[in-house]
Structure formats: C-alpha cells, structure tokens
Amino acid sequence: MSSVFQSAVVDAMQHKVNADRSALEQVLSREVFAEAHNAITAWPGYSPTPLHALSALSQHCGVAAIHYKDEGPRFDLGSFKALGGAYAAQQLLQRELSFRLGKDVELNDIAAGNYREQAADIHIVTATDGNHGRSVAWGCQLFGASCHIYIHAEVSQGRADAMAAYGASIARVDGNYDASVRAAQKAADENQWFVVSDTSYEGYTQVPTQVMAGYGVLAVETVEALGDDVPTHLFLQGGVGGMAASIAARLFQTWGDSTPRILIVEPDLADCLYQSATAGCLTEVHIEEETLMAGLSCGDPSMLAWQVLEACATDFLRMPDSLVGPSMWRMANPLGGDASIVAGESAIPGIACLLAAAEQPALAQSIGLDQSSRVLIIGSEGATDPEIYQQLIATAGGET
Ligand SMILES: Cc1ncc(COP(=O)(O)O)c(C=O)c1O
Known part of the structure; x- marks a missing residue:
C-alpha cells in the first residue's frame, strides 16, 4: 500500500546565497540578542525547553541523527512565540x-x-x-x-x-x-x-526586531544542548519568516561557516518565502485557502526576515497539508524507544519533509540527506489547540 509520505508532492528548490552574510548581523546584532536573552531568562518560570534525540526515527529516515527542539512546554504557552x-x-x-x-x-x-x-x-x-x-x-x-x-x-x-x-x-x-x-x-x-x-515592513522595524531577538533564546538553548554536535541540516518552518531568520542569524553568530544547511519549509497553501526565493525578491502571495498549519498561514514575508533568509537559506521547500496529521501521529506514536512528542500542526513541517524524503529518494537527494546527515528540527509548538490536535491525530491514525 502506498503511504501518504510516498505519494505527497514536496517541492524543493535550491537557492544560491551570497557569500557576504553581513545582512544577518545588520538585522539582528549580538547586542540585540544578548539584551533579549538577559531579559527573558529572568522572567518568572523560565527554563529551557527539551531537545530530544530521536534515534529510531533517524534510522527510519536513513540519517545519522535527528534532534527535535520541543517548544510545547515554553512558559506553559504552548509555543516558541511566548519568547517574542x-x-x-x-x-x-x-x-x-x-x-x-x-x-x-x-x-x-x-x-x-x-x-x-x-x-x-x-x-x-x-x-x-x-x-x-x-x-x-x-x-x-x-x-x-x-x-x-x-x-x-x-x-x-x-x-x-x-x-x-x-x-x-x-x-x-x-x-x-x-x-x-x-x-x-x-x-x-x-x-x-x-x-x-511579529512582522516587519518599510517604516515598522523596531518592534519586530525585538520579537525576533526574543526567539534567539531558543537558538542559544539548542547550541548549549548540542555542544560540539553541530548538525548538517536545519529545517525551519516559515510563516512570515521571523522565526527562521532569528534562529539562522543567531546560529551563524555561534557556528559561523559550520552552520548547517538551512532549509525553509512552508505549506504549499502559503508559500510566500518559496515564491520570494524563486523570484529573487520579496514576493507576496494571495492565500486562497487556509492551511491546517495555522501559524504558517502568511502571504506576506517579513521584510527584515527576508533580508536574513535571502543571505543564508540554501533550500526552500513547500509541502501539502496531507502530511500534517500523519506526521503529528508519528510523533505521538514513535518508533522504537523514541520519546512520544506532542507536536502541533505548525511544528511539523521539518518532520513531514524527513518522512517524505525517507520514501522519496529523489527528494532526499535534492536536499542532500544521506546516512551522514545530522538533522535539527524546531518543533515550534505543542497542542496549542487541543481539540484540533486530537481530531488530527485521531483521523491520521489509519493513514500513515
Ligand atoms: C507554532 C508556530 N510555528 C512557526 C511559526 C512561524 O513563525 P514566523 O511567522 O515568524 O515565520 C508560527 C507563527 O505564528 C507559529 O505559531
């Protein structure tokens, strides 16, 4: 029986980045990140979110390692957005x-x-x-x-x-x-x-810069938890691109040229970053239908985020909604001894692409995944709407 991961169309395009990465520091400087880090880690109830090593899933996907940063427990708010x-x-x-x-x-x-x-x-x-x-x-x-x-x-x-x-x-x-x-x-x-x-445009940059600076906390925690184990691939889902830009910019400050290949994943129903990469300039798309990945349903990239991503993201992918429920189900019902993880709709794009690549060699090849790949996924939310989460898991049980 063909699985949804085998048949789903995941488009992947490569994007040539400019060797000059100064845009990253211009948008999000070390000082701006440090000020946010100092403030947020002093909030009541602050503690780092977990980073899970999913070894059975990595075997299934034919890669060396998968690390999943689980933002579900963030300040009891259910997502990384609590930071920004x-x-x-x-x-x-x-x-x-x-x-x-x-x-x-x-x-x-x-x-x-x-x-x-x-x-x-x-x-x-x-x-x-x-x-x-x-x-x-x-x-x-x-x-x-x-x-x-x-x-x-x-x-x-x-x-x-x-x-x-x-x-x-x-x-x-x-x-x-x-x-x-x-x-x-x-x-x-x-x-x-x-x-x-949380999005920036001409004349409105100060507040969204600070929103993005807040997200940097999760990048710092991830670096600390990984130690020397620097990944080769980093999947970052995109709405307006703020989360992806922040994490990419912050990781470059620590890892420099060792920073992993940065793959931006969006719903095919809201692919404004993919279209911007294709056009070579910030491009707005009209959303005809809302994706299940509610947090990613954005038609207009953040101006500052795009400046960062065009300087450092090497791959842009778009995926169908059909992969959302089955990928969430797989995280809740893990293979082998992996942890069971509550991954919400917008947390799932990186996992969905890995599961699709496990069954589609051409996709794996186009994004450079092989047995030596060490993958980092940002699980940006838990069950932020528990009812929708339960419905999706219940429906998907039989589909994988
Ligand atoms: C859970 C979750 N993940 C990812 C994103 C994408 O973040 P951004 O819009 O900054 O790209 C959002 C945005 O709301 C979100 O809620």
Whole structure:
C-alpha cells in the first residue's frame, strides 16, 4: 500500500546565497540578542525547553541523527512565540514608561510588576492567528498593560479563548489574516494604542526586531544542548519568516561557516518565502485557502526576515497539508524507544519533509540527506489547540 509520505508532492528548490552574510548581523546584532536573552531568562518560570534525540526515527529516515527542539512546554504557552511578542511588549513598555515618567525604567522592574499601575494606561494591540497574540496577551498580563487582540474568521475558538484567558479583549473580523492586521492598525490609529506585530515592513522595524531577538533564546538553548554536535541540516518552518531568520542569524553568530544547511519549509497553501526565493525578491502571495498549519498561514514575508533568509537559506521547500496529521501521529506514536512528542500542526513541517524524503529518494537527494546527515528540527509548538490536535491525530491514525 502506498503511504501518504510516498505519494505527497514536496517541492524543493535550491537557492544560491551570497557569500557576504553581513545582512544577518545588520538585522539582528549580538547586542540585540544578548539584551533579549538577559531579559527573558529572568522572567518568572523560565527554563529551557527539551531537545530530544530521536534515534529510531533517524534510522527510519536513513540519517545519522535527528534532534527535535520541543517548544510545547515554553512558559506553559504552548509555543516558541511566548519568547517574542511578550518581550517586544516589555521593550515597548520600557520606552513608553520612561517617556511618561521622565526617568530610565529598567526591563527587570517591568517584569517584576513594579510598574503595573502606570502600565494599565498603555494599550497594546496586535493581529494574530493565535500564538503571537497569546504571547502578547500573556506579557501584558504579566507587566500590567492593557491588551487588544484582532483575529480573523478562521482562527479557532480554542485559540481565541486561550488569549482571552490572559485578560485580552478579543475582536474577530471578517476575512483573512491581512484583514485582521488592517483592523488592528485602524484601532491603534483611532485610540493611540501601540501595535506589537511579529512582522516587519518599510517604516515598522523596531518592534519586530525585538520579537525576533526574543526567539534567539531558543537558538542559544539548542547550541548549549548540542555542544560540539553541530548538525548538517536545519529545517525551519516559515510563516512570515521571523522565526527562521532569528534562529539562522543567531546560529551563524555561534557556528559561523559550520552552520548547517538551512532549509525553509512552508505549506504549499502559503508559500510566500518559496515564491520570494524563486523570484529573487520579496514576493507576496494571495492565500486562497487556509492551511491546517495555522501559524504558517502568511502571504506576506517579513521584510527584515527576508533580508536574513535571502543571505543564508540554501533550500526552500513547500509541502501539502496531507502530511500534517500523519506526521503529528508519528510523533505521538514513535518508533522504537523514541520519546512520544506532542507536536502541533505548525511544528511539523521539518518532520513531514524527513518522512517524505525517507520514501522519496529523489527528494532526499535534492536536499542532500544521506546516512551522514545530522538533522535539527524546531518543533515550534505543542497542542496549542487541543481539540484540533486530537481530531488530527485521531483521523491520521489509519493513514500513515
Ligand atoms: C507554532 C508556530 N510555528 C512557526 C511559526 C512561524 O513563525 P514566523 O511567522 O515568524 O515565520 C508560527 C507563527 O505564528 C507559529 O505559531
């Protein structure tokens, strides 16, 4: 019987990168990463997320090693996004409180809740498909600021409820993600609120730079856990590209020329980075249908993220939604003695590509996977919507 991994079409294109990697440091400097690292590791409840070695899966896939960084337990928020939005909110509060109070306000004092009363008058707004908004809402609750979240028609009720649980007001708008971005901006303009977005564009770079700097924490933890065991391949899933750009930029600062081959994977329903690589410039795509990988359903790359990725990503892949459920099921029902892992929809692209490459030699060859490959996967979320997670696992059980 042919498996879904054997028949699925995963497109892979190679991308020539410029030898000059200065764009990486220009977008995300060592100082910006270090400041974020100092602040975030001082938050209450901080601890590194696990890095799992999946040896039975690596045997199945015909590679030497697979390491899976599991962001499910991150600050009890379910995804790596906990690191970015909340940190950018903390930075924004520092700037605004310093201005309003006429003195230098310290980041750590904001995290300790010492400015909750004054912060309550500062309103932060964002558009989200779930995880970024949860991070911003959680940060605002921690620091005492007021939070407003705009979501689009397709965002699940489970994800909306999770944000409301942190005290944010939720507004649902008709249309797709772009419509929610416009609504958030309009509300900000009308009410003098502050936008904390995870994507950058001409004239809006400070906040998204800090969001990306926050994600760098997970790269540092991964480097520390791997020690000398530097991988050959790094799979990074892309929405607007912020996570991928941050991790790539931070890893280059440690590993330099030994940095692994960087493979960007997107849903074929939202392949804006793949299309940008094909066109050789930042390219927007129109999303016709929402992918199951809700966090990756983005049609417009982040300007800063693209500057980083075009300088360092060597491969761009796009994969169908048909691989999502079966790959999640495989992680929950592992081979051999591997750990059972709760991997959410947007965590799965790297695993899905590996499982497809295990059954499609041409794909494995095109991305340079062989018995000597040591692969690093960023499992960016756990079950951020438990109901959707259970449905996908239940349906997929018989499909692999
Ligand atoms: C779980 C998860 N993984 C990956 C991503 C992609 O991140 P980015 O949009 O920065 O590329 C997102 C974005 O929301 C996400 O929620």
